[in-house]
Amino acid sequence: MEANFPLLSVLIWLPVVGGLAVLIADALARKGVLPGGGDRWLALLVAVVTFVLSIPLWTGFERGTAAMQFVEQVAWIDMLNSQYLLGVDGFSMPLILLTTFITPLVVIAGWTSVKERPAQYFAAFLILEGLMIGVFSALDGLLFYVFWEAMLIPMFLIIGIWGGKRRVYATLKFFLYTFLGSVLMLVALIYLYLQAGSYAILDFHGLPLTITQQTWIFLAMLIAFAVKVPMWPVHTWLPDAHVEAPTGGSVVLAAIMLKMGGYGFVRFSLPITPDASMALDWLLIGLSLIAVVYIGFVALVQSDMKKLIAYSSIAHMGFVTLGFFIIFGIMNNTGSTQGAALALQGAMVQMISHGLISGALFLCVGVMYDRLHSREISAYGGVANTMPKFAAFMVLFAMANAGLPGTSGFVGEFFVILAAFQANFWYALLAATTLILGAAYTLWLVKRVIFGEIANEGVAGLKDINAREFGLLAVLAFGVLLLGVWPAPLVEVMNASIEALLEHVSVSRL
């Protein structure tokens, strides 16, 4: 289905151009041509317009088909038979909406707290937004790779310029990890191009690759995606990056960038190398369960709030990869795709939900950090006494993080646990430990930070959230509750793509 209006291109390039416009406006303001201080309003305008423009993706999306929609196709690099090919399906469309939804919130969150070079800060986020939408909508391997790599630059700058004390170490680590993964992915893409004669990802899906070829491609891409998710043991960049990143950086990193890894698995690994995925599913399942259990314990002992939430993110993303790779075991055991569909649904819903919840939690930490300039749990205590409204939000998001039914955090985990039982009793048992571990580290955090007597003078002098912060958290709270009470619409848009993927992977390439 070719689109009449290049909606996806607009969504990609509007924020990029808007970001550049913010930079120009700032430069002109410095020269006195324009009045100063307009940069953040311009940034907000661009982010909000982008969000509004992305709504037709949802409303105009045709349910019930797995075909790519809103497709745009323009010749790009003829020599390599690479095209400017965009399109979305049930996997990518919700992720694009998540991106356009989170970005305005990030702009608002940085409204007053970014003192140093604010125009560049907002511009970086807008450009990042466009590039991330590019990743989710690119259907050409080379184009995908360009967006994938380009996206790192603004994030790298955000941490490197607006980050904390150890930002150099954090950025270096971030870069090293992703560099390693990306290079291997590029090799795999080039190899696939040589096999298929084009860079179109959908062409890759149909390639009859041998098990050896599949295995090598799978492993090369695995490293790229596993770093992004991140999966144990290539996860240690994330806590450092989060700790050093400014609030907005943490929000985007947790809410959207981690989803690139998960998206990579459904867009590349599973459909292109289904037999290798099946042969190596034990590895991915094992790593996912380690993420849930091992990282759950690690999160328990963190003394830095951002680190704790970062580890919690890794554990929650474990459900995403678990959901993706238990499908083979389920189909093998039950002989039907129903349980496998549940697993994939769970993984996808978990990605969206985690975007909202982790974003909200990092915003909550940001709210406290703006006031007391500490991320240490021990610097707080009894915040509920002085910030009751904030405490209510914090408890809500903590409960969502602990997977309480009625919040979005429940849906994905529930689906994946139910499905995991059909693959293997022990997978479900280990995954279900999140009910205990997730509640333990999250609510223990709440107990130490929010409840109790006022711990010190700093806490005694705290002012409750203002209207801007209230609005931010309220919007996210609404999303978290809506998705928890009525996930049907989200689940519905993904259904056709999931069914198609299952049908696709259940036929061996060999």
Next chain:
Amino acid sequence: METVYLLIVLAPLVAAAIAGLAGKVVGRTGAHTVTILGVGLAFVLSLIVAWDVFITGADVFNGTVYTWAVAGDLAMEIGFLIDPLSAMMMVVVTFVSLMVHVYTIGYMHGDPGYQRFFSYISLFTFAMLMLVMSNNFLQLFFGWEAVGLVSYLLIGFWYKRPTAIFANLKAFLVNRVGDFGFILGISAVLMYTGSLDYYTVFGQAEGMQSETINIWGDAQWSLLTVACILLFIGAMGKSAQVPLHVWLPDSMEGPTPISALIHAATMVTAGIFMVARMSPLFEYSTAALSFVLVIGATTAFFMGLLGLVQNDIKRVVAYSTLSQLGYMTVALGASAYAAGVFHLMTHAFFKALLFLAAGSVIIGMHHVQDMRRMGGLRRYMPITYWTCLIGSLALIGFPGMSGYFSKDALIEAVHAAELPGAGYAYWCVLLGVFVTALYTFRMFFMVFHGPERFDDETRSHLHESPWVVTVPLVLLAIPSVVIGWLTIGPLLFGGAFGDAIFVLPENDTLATVAGYFTSPAGFVAHGFMTPALYLAGAGVLVAWFLYIRRPELPERIQDRLEPVHRVLVAKYYFDDVNEKVLAAGSRFLGGALWRGGDQGIIDGVLVNGSARAMGHIAGIVRRAQTGFLHHYAFVMIIGLALLLGWLLLR
């Protein structure tokens, strides 16, 4: 009727939202008015529903409200199942909740969190109603966790108190251990039936008997046994069965009205309700029933013993609740689901009464809860005294009182049971009767009789509680006396539960009891031929002797039996093991994995090792370039070019 069902759940929810979100706008009066109206409406409508179900004999309603999600071809729905079991639960929940709402006006008078409190208890009512009215496992789990959330919020209501916020975290986590089993149980059910809808699942229960599941090695386990035990682990958390009982005594840190509503009358009975609801599954697994029976019996007897050494008035009632929950569980294990649920109902009334009476005493004593500083309160608080006496008599099973019927019926049912463990269970519940009477009247005498052990300051402002407190006491005392007499016939032997409870003919222990049930009066007469009645009487007598006649004796006995006393005071060391082994062990493991695994091996050796190697290589190129970042980009481009060249030209 569908609109009525919706109204029943939504009225408390809307009221909770108003009191919680607009607490400042509506004020204190507004908050309690709106929530009482909401819950009152739910109560009246529940009565209408109950009339419709029990008296008119309406058909069972099983309908969907909305579709929550459809994954693949699995539809997950929110819907109601209104049958005699849920109708009874709805009346109990809304009635006790209404009483507690009214009582709270008096109890929480002057508390800065007044509106918040009303919002929470109304929200609780909503969640509990969703749980009991559900027609599927998804909504059951939603209600299950939602009542846990409100319980968490309410135990920690006074969030400045270190003990309160310790207790609420503990309660939530222990419940989560139960839910861990519960969710696996639901998973097992889904895997073999392909549905989360009760009726669809129950319809396949008989066929599931032959299914097996491979868990460890080659051993094949009966699927139904595994599923039922997993589901029951959920019930053990919520209904505080050994060893997951540890949270309930600590939950007494919350305000007393919620101890009555949540931690005695309703939420903690959710596990009992759930097993009764799942009777079509449990019936086909003797092993699971046996497991339920033994856990329940252990809880009933051994938790009762702990009530003997408590000095905090609320903790005595709390241990009594644990023990009575054990009684209900035993009944479930003996396939006498109706008796378990019947005891659930009578217990809801008299235990809510006892808690609210304890709360009235606490108000009178200005928040002193230690019974050693009470005594002789009979003269100051007559209404509290008489209602508490009624509650106590109902609890120990005084002939003719509601507790008598329910407890006697279930003891008889356990006696008739032939499962493995039934003998042990029978002795536990029988001796438990003596223990119950002893701790109950120990409390009663220590509080209301004997010398006054408080100072003149306390005496000067000691008086009966206001009407908002005493009216609920009286209104709860009425069913505590009569409800057993009125309903035992139809509920236990008249088939009033209809198909809601399923019992296989060979397991039907209540049928044996029915053999000698002619009328409530006849049942009372029959009681004089069973040991339970005499054990209860003996318990009261011993309590009287020890705490009124020879008050110096208990201390001597305590000294004589020092080792036993120590174990009881330490609550069998459950808390010590949990805190020093499990909690501390988890933190140790977390620290070890973090410092050893993440920081030591992954970062220390792999990442920073490669970084050093990389830095070393870059150091060579550094001479030609400036910033280190460019080096990596440079290395990357060269590397890519080489790779591309190799791939294209090979």
